Structures are given as structure tokens and as C-alpha cells.
Amino acid sequence: MKSVIGRETSIGQRGDERVNIASRLADSAATYPNKPAVILAARGGRAARVVTFAELDREATAYAAGLRRIGLQAGMRVIVMVKPGPEFFALTFALFRVGAIPVLIDPGMGRKNLAQCLAGVRARAFIGIPLAHVFRLMHATAFRDLRVKVTVGRRLFWAGVTLADIRDADCQSFIPADTRATDPAAILFTSGSTGPAKGVIYEHGMFAAQVDYLARHYQYAPEETDLATFPLFALFDAALGMTAVIPDMDASRPGTADPRKILDAIETHECTHMFGSPALLTNLARHCVANNVRISGLRRIITCGAPAPARLLRSLTECAPNASIHTPYGATECLPITDISADEILRDTAKKTANGGGVCVGRPLPGMAVRVIDISDEPIRDESAMPLARPGAIGEIVAHGPTTTREYFDAPVATQRAKIPASDGGVWHRMGDVGWIDDNGRVWFCGRKAHRVQTADGVMFSVPCEQVFLSHPGVARVALVGVGPIGAQRPVLCVEVAKSASGDRGALTRELLAIAAKFEHTRVIRDVLYHPSFPVDVRHNAKIRREDLAIWAAGKLRA
Numbered sequence: 001m002k003s004v005i006g007r008e009t010s011i012g013q014r015g016d017e018r019v020n021i022a023s024r025l026a027d028s029a030a031t032y033p034n035k036p037a038v039i040l041a042a043r044g045g046r047a048a049r050v051v052t053f054a055e056l057d058r059e060a061t062a063y064a065a066g067l068r069r070i071g072l073q074a075g076m077r078v079i080v081m082v083k084p085g086p087e088f089f090a091l092t093f094a095l096f097r098v099g100a101i102p103v104l105i106d107p108g109m110g111r112k113n114l115a116q117c118l119a120g121v122r123a124r125a126f127i128g129i130p131l132a133h134v135f136r137l138m139h140a141t142a143f144r145d146l147r148v149k150v151t152v153g154r155r156l157f158w159a160g161v162t163l164a165d166i167r168d169a170d171c172q173s174f175i176p177a178d179t180r181a182t183d184p185a186a187i188l189f190t191s192g193s194t195g196p197a198k199g200v201i202y203e204h205g206m207f208a209a210q211v212d213y214l215a216r217h218y219q220y221a222p223e224e225t226d227l228a229t230f231p232l233f234a235l236f237d238a239a240l241g242m243t244a245v246i247p248d249m250d251a252s253r254p255g256t257a258d259p260r261k262i263l264d265a266i267e268t269h270e271c272t273h274m275f276g277s278p279a280l281l282t283n284l285a286r287h288c289v290a291n292n293v294r295i296s297g298l299r300r301i302i303t304c305g306a307p308a309p310a311r312l313l314r315s316l317t318e319c320a321p322n323a324s325i326h327t328p329y330g331a332t333e334c335l336p337i338t339d340i341s342a343d344e345i346l347r348d349t350a351k352k353t354a355n356g357g358g359v360c361v362g363r364p365l366p367g368m369a370v371r372v373i374d375i376s377d378e379p380i381r382d383e384s385a386m387p388l389a390r391p392g393a394i395g396e397i398v399a400h401g402p403t404t405t406r407e408y409f410d411a412p413v414a415t416q417r418a419k420i421p422a423s424d425g426g427v428w429h430r431m432g433d434v435g436w437i438d439d440n441g442r443v444w445f446c447g448r449k450a451h452r453v454q455t456a457d458g459v460m461f462s463v464p465c466e467q468v469f470l471s472h473p474g475v476a477r478v479a480l481v482g483v484g485p486i487g488a489q490r491p492v493l494c495v496e497v498a499k500s501a502s503g504d505r506g507a508l509t510r511e512l513l514a515i516a517a518k519f520e521h522t523r524v525i526r527d528v529l530y531h532p533s534f535p536v537d538v539r540h541n542a543k544i545r546r547e548d549l550a551i552w553a554a555g556k557l558r559a
Contacts, residue, residue, distance in 0.1 A: 016180055016181070016182075017180065018179070018180060019179060019180060019183075019204040019208050020097065020099075020176055020177065020179045020204055021185055021204050021208055021239065022060065022093045022096035022097040024239035025056065025093045025238050026057055027241075028057075028238060028240070028241040029053040031053075032053050032241050033052065033054035035241070036052055036053075036243045037051055037052055037056040037238055038050075038056060038089050038238075038243075038246065039051075039244070039245045039246065040086065040246050041246060041247050041248050041265040041269070048268070049085075051086040051089075053241070056086065056089060059086070059090040059094075060090045060093040060094045060097060061094070062094075063090055063094035063167060063168075064093075064094035064171070064176070065168035065171035066168040066171075067094060067098055067125075067148075067150075069166070070150075070161065070166055071148050072095075072098050072100050072125055072148060073099070073100065074098065074100065074177045074179070075101065076100045076101065076125060077100070077122065077187065078103060078123060078124070078126070078148075079103045079105075079118055079123045079125070079126045079143075080092065080095070080102045080103065080127050081105075081126075081127070082127065082132075082152050083129060084228070084231040084246045084251050087163065089235065089238055089244070091127060091152075092104075092186075092235060093238065096185060096186075097176040098176075098177055099176075099177025099178075100125070101184050101185065102186050102187070103121050103123055103186070103187045103189075104188050104189070105117060105118065105188075105197070106191060106192075106252060108538035109191075109192055109197060110538075111138075113192065113196075113197065115135075115139035117189055117196075117197050118142055118143070119141070119142035120199070121199060123143070123145065124145055124147045124148065125149070125150070126148070126150070128150075129151070129153050130151060130154060130155070133156075133158050136158075149161070150162070150163055181205030181208070182203050184201050185202050185203055185207055186207075187202070187409050188200050188202055188232065190333070191538060191539035191543070192537075192538070198408045198411055198414055199409035199410075200333050201407055201408070201409055203406075205402070206404075209401075209403045210335065210336070210403050213336055213365055213367075213402075216366075217339060218326075220240055220241075221272075222241065224272045224299075225242065225243040225245060225269055226243065226244050226245065226271065226273040226274070227262070227273070227276075228244040228245060228247075228275065229249065229257065229262075229275060229276045229277070230251065230277070230540075233275050234246070242273070243269075245269045245271055247261055247262055248265070249261060252538065254276065254277045254279055254541050255277070255279035255280060255283070255541030257280050257283065262280070262284055263284070263288075263293065266295060266297065267295075267297070271298065272298060272299045273298070273299060273301075274298055274300070274301050274323075275301075275302045277304075277539075277540035277541060278305060278306050278312060278542040279306075279540060279541040279542045280541075282312055285312060285316050285319050289315055289318065289319065294319060294320075295319055296321065296322055298320045299322060299323055300323055300324050300326070301316060301320060301324075301325045301326070302328065303325070303327055304329065304330070304540075305537075305539065306542035306543045306544075307359040307463065308342075309470060310345065310346060310353065313327075313342040313345055314346060317346070324341060325341060325343075326340070326342070327339070327341075327345070327361065327362075329361035329443065329445065330399075331431055332405075333405045334403055334405065334429045334431070336365055337365065337443075338361045338362040338365065338442075338443050339361075340360055340362025340363070344360075348360075349442075353467050354467060354468065354471055355468065355519070356522070357444060357464060358436065358444035358447075358461075358463055358467075359444065359445045359463055359467070360438075360442050360443070360445075361435075361443050361444070362443065363441050364441075368400070368401035368403075369399065370398070370399050370437070371397075371398050371428070372388070372389045372393070372394075372396065372398075373386050373387050373395050373398055374387040375396045375434060375449060375452075377417075379416045381421075382420060383421065383422050383423050384423070386398065389436075391437075393436060394434055394435065394461060395434065395436065396431075396449055397434065397435045397443065397445075398420065398429065398430050399429050399431060400427070404426060404428070404429050405429065406426075406427050417430070418432070432448055432449050432450065433445060433449060434447055434448070434461055446461040446462070447463040447464075450547075451481075451546045453480060453481065453482035454482065454488075454489050455482070455489050455491060455524065456487065460491055460521065460522075460524075462479070462480045462546065465491075465493075465521060465522050465525075466479060468515060468518075469495075469512055469516075471515075472508075472511065472515065473500070473501070474497060474498050474500075474501035474502070474508050475495060475498060475501075475512075476497060477495075477534055478493060478495050478496070479534060479544045479546050479549050480494075481494060481546050481550035483550060483553050483554045483557055490557075491526075492528075492529060492557070493512065493525050493527065494529050494531050494534070495508075495529070495531065496530075496532070496533065496534050497530060527557065529556050531549065531552065534549065535548045
């Protein structure tokens with residue numbers, strides 16, 4: 001057993017090196033000028049819209065010149081609320097070229113939380129669709145620092161200019177900002193699945209390192225086409241020279257995507273690659289199995305955001321027989337860290353997962369280092385003070401490498417708690433997850449640190465406990481929560497019943513408690529509650545919001 005893994009590589013840039021991630025789009029345009037860069041799939045009676053790499057590059061430069069002309073400068077924070085599509089791609093790369101800092105956030109987190117997060121950014125510019133400007137006006141105090149307002153589409157009664165107004169066709173003389181590897185490139189908000197959403201500061205060098213990792217690890221071919229179901233990941237497509245197909249779906253609610261529309265986009269545009277949350281892929285796989293559909297053209301499927309159950313991976317293997325399926329591990333603050341294939345999971349680790357070993361997320365990518373330290377909720381001074389967990393023990397996962405972000409925006413307390421200064425001048429990021437490392441150097445994910453249940457008999461970790469119940473055919477999802485004071489919590493198993501299950505809850509409860517009794521780490525569970533539909537995160541619709549379930553369970557037990 002190990003508690004330290006990882007090795008160095010050449011990926012990453014020196015802090016003083018000139019790097020602007022927008023140059024990767026220019027490289028793609030020079031290499032593949034006539035290749036489609038973005039395809040907005042047909043929707044609502046409208047035909048598909050196709051933009052080539054050369055066109056996307058020209059639009060990004062035209063927008064960059066126009067944005068600079070109306071006052072945007074390097075270092076200026078700019079809120080971007082634009083739907084996935086050619087404008088979103090062009091605007092984001094335009095802001096990179098100006099040296100401005102796009103602020104990207106999940107709109108599905110709720111208006112109050114959205115306004116609160118954006119107020120803290122103190123942005124000087126706002127670029128959004130008309131509905132986004134209506135939201136801005138409804139929460140005017142959150143945007144009091146704005147100086148520039150750009151509407152993508154028709155501007156109604158509010159001040160500012162439209163995207164069409166600022167587009168500068170005569171932009172040949174535009175010179176991109178002279179940015180360095182450590183200069184801020186963007187602020188990306190976390191999903192807020194275990195606490196308030198935080199703005200993560202990305203640097204140009206970090207984005208470049210992520211692109212390099214993806215290109216080297218997944219070996220993308222020049223002719224590849226990606227079904228882009230997650231807008232932020234889709235931005236990498238332009239930097240990789242890969243066509244991004246935007247399907248007809250609500251990107252803020254991937255779990256509601258119509259599998260027929262997803263399949264239509266894959267088949268019509270001959271997609272070879274797909275990134276999707278477990279929630280989206282579960283619906284897609286269920287539809288394919290029920291209708292005997294095979295997606296033979298896919299070469300690769302990547303899923304992350306929450307552990308992908310073995311039964312989902314089996315279904316995907318059946319539905320997409322020619323695809324290599326991967327489940328990388330990481331977070332907004334540090335991605336990617338590890339990777340593992342579905343083949344390895346189903347062949348070698350799924351049985352241990354079903355018996356309570358956690359979910360294997362694979363080995364660190366070259367240049368990424370992972371350690372497991374003793375669990376603590378206190379800040380850690382520096383790398384020398386990190387208390388390594390004993391080999392094979394479950395502890396807190398920390399990661400370090402070229403893609404590890406350094407800080408949260410204007411949140412020194414959160415930064416101090418999550419970041420540990422490293423001896424090489426970088427930082428270790430405390431993932432907020434718990435897990436362990438096996439003798440083969442693989443990381444096993446055991447849940448969120450905040451989700452551990454601290455009983456009078458010891459600590460129970462969510463994922464190892466929950467996984468033993470997923471073999472029951474009457475169970476769709478389960479979640480372990482703690483009710484009561486820390487150190488004396490009562491473990492409660494919350495269950496979302498499978499649609500095919502019988503209505504006899506008493507029999508199901510007895511069967512689940514019988515499963516609990518078979519394992520040392522679950523035998524103290526005495527309470528089983530049934531929830532109609534688990535609350536989930538807004539980004540992937542896959543992370544279970546156990547904090548909300550714990551409050552619900554406490555109310556049920558009091559009733």
C-alpha cells in the first residue's frame with residue numbers, strides 16, 4: 001500500500017514564459033482552416049450552423065478588437081452569460097486575446113446564489129444574452145461596478161451595445177495582450193456541491209497544461225469530432241483542433257437531455273468523441289439498451305463529475321462497442337489528476353468496489369502527484385507539515401502538478417484551507433475528498449470529506465458504504481447521511497428506488513438491512529428512508545447533495 005504517488009514531466013510552463021491560451025485557436029486555424037470548429041446542431045426547425053476554424057479565429061479577433069475599442073483592458077474581469085455556440089467560443093477566446101478575465105458560472109445554481117457569487121467578483125464588464133441582462137437589472141446592486149455592457153442578440157431597454165455593434169471587421173492590426181504563464185486567464189466557479197460556490201483563478205499556463213494533458217493522454221486524431229455536452233470542456237476542442245458539436249439540450253441540466261437528440265447529433269455529425277456526465281450517459285445508455293441501438297462511430301467516451309457505477313459502464317460498453325471509456329478524476333481546482341478505463345474497472349476493480357473498497361479512479365497522469373494525508377479540517381502550513389496517512393489507510397486526498405490552481409478569487413480563508421504551499425513554489429490542492437492508494441499506485445475515491453458520518457463507534461465514509469447496496473435490483477441510488485451531533489451521528493441510508501422495483505417498502509428495507517449486516521463497515525446502519533428523487537448538483541446533475549438529504553432525513557426521523 002502507498003500514500004504517495006506521482007512523477008514529474010515536461011508539461012507546464014515557467015511563470016515568466018509568454019503564454020496566451022488564445023494562441024491555440026490560432027494554431028488550429030492555421031492547421032485546419034476549413035475544418036468545422038463549431039457545429040450548432042439543428043433545433044427548433046432551424047438547420048445546423050457550421051463555423052470553420054478560420055472563421056472562428058477571425059470572429060475572435062474581430063470581437064477582441066471591438067472589445068478593446070470600447071474599453072476592455074488586460075486584467076479586467078468580465079462576466080460572460082452566453083449560451084453554448086459559436087458566439088460563446090469566439091467571445092471567450094476574444095477575451096483571452098485582450099488579456100481580460102472571463103468569469104464563467106453555472107446559471108442553474110439559482111438566482112440568489114448566482115447574484116451573490118457574481119457580486120463578489122466586482123466585474124467591470126458584462127456580456128450576455130437578453131435574458132441575462134434582465135437578470136442583471138433585477139439584481140442591480142450586485143453589478144454596481146459595471147462599466148461595459150454588451151448584449152449578444154437584440155438589446156431592449158437597457159444601456160450598452162450589441163455584439164454586432166462592436167465587431168471590428170478591420171482587425172488585421174490587432175495585437176493580442178502580452179500575457180505570461182502565471183497571468184490570470186479566467187475565473188471559473190465551482191459547482192457549490194458541498195458549500196458555497198467559489199471562484200477559481202485559472203492562469204494561461206494552467207489552461208495550456210490542461211490542453212497538453214488531454215492531447216497526450218487521449219491521443220486525439222486530426223479528424224476527430226466531439227459531442228460537446230459540457231460548455232467549459234468544449235472550449236478545449238478549439239485549442240485541440242477538434243470539431244465541437246453542440247447538441248440540442250439544456251447544458252445547465254444535462255440529466256434532462258433527450259437521448260434521441262443526443263443520438264441524432266452523434267450520427268448526423270459523425271462524432272468520434274463524447275464527454276458527458278453520468279446522469280446524461282445513464283439516460284442515453286438506458287435508451288440504447290431498451291431500443292437495441294449501437295453507437296458504432298464513437299471511439300472514446302469520457303465521463304466525470306461523480307463516480308460512474310459499474311452497471312453504467314457495462315451498458316456503455318454494450319451500446320458503444322468501439323469506444324474506449326474513461327473516468328478521469330479531478331476538480332475545478334485541479335483537472336485532470338488521474339484516469340482509468342472502463343475495461344480496467346470492470347476487469348479488476350468493480351468487485352472490490354461492490355464490497356466496500358471505494359471507487360477506483362486510476363493512476364496519476366505524468367507530472368501529477370497525489371498524496372493521502374490524515375484527515376483534518378484545519379489549514380496546513382506547508383508541504384513539510386502534511387501528515388501522511390499510513391499506507392492503505394483512508395485519508396484526505398491532495399494533488400499537485402501543472403494544472404493545480406493557486407487560489408480562489410478574493411477568498412483568503414478558503415484559499416488557506418484548501419491550498420498547501422509546495423517546496424517547488426507551487427501548491428498542493430486539498431481535494432475535499434477522502435480515499436486511499438493501492439499497491440498498484442491507483443487512487444480509490446471514498447467520498448467527500450464533508451460527507452463522512454462521525455458516529456460514536458467511528459467514522460463511516462459515504463462511497464464505500466453506499467456501493468454495497470447498489471447490487472440490489474430495487475435500488476437506483478443510495479446516499480449515507482449522518483443525523484445528530486458530530487461524534488454521535490446516527491447513520492441513515494437514504495434510498496431512491498428503481499422504477500422496476502415492487503411497492504413493498506417493508507420487504508426492501510429488510511433486504512437492505514440484511515446487506516448492511518454482511519459488512520463490518522455498514523452493520524451499524526439501522527435506519528432506511530425512501531426519497532422520491534435525490535437532490536443533485538447543478539453542473540453535472542450527478543453529485544448527490546447529501547447535505548440536503550441529511551436535513552430531510554432529520555425531519556423524517558423526528559416525525
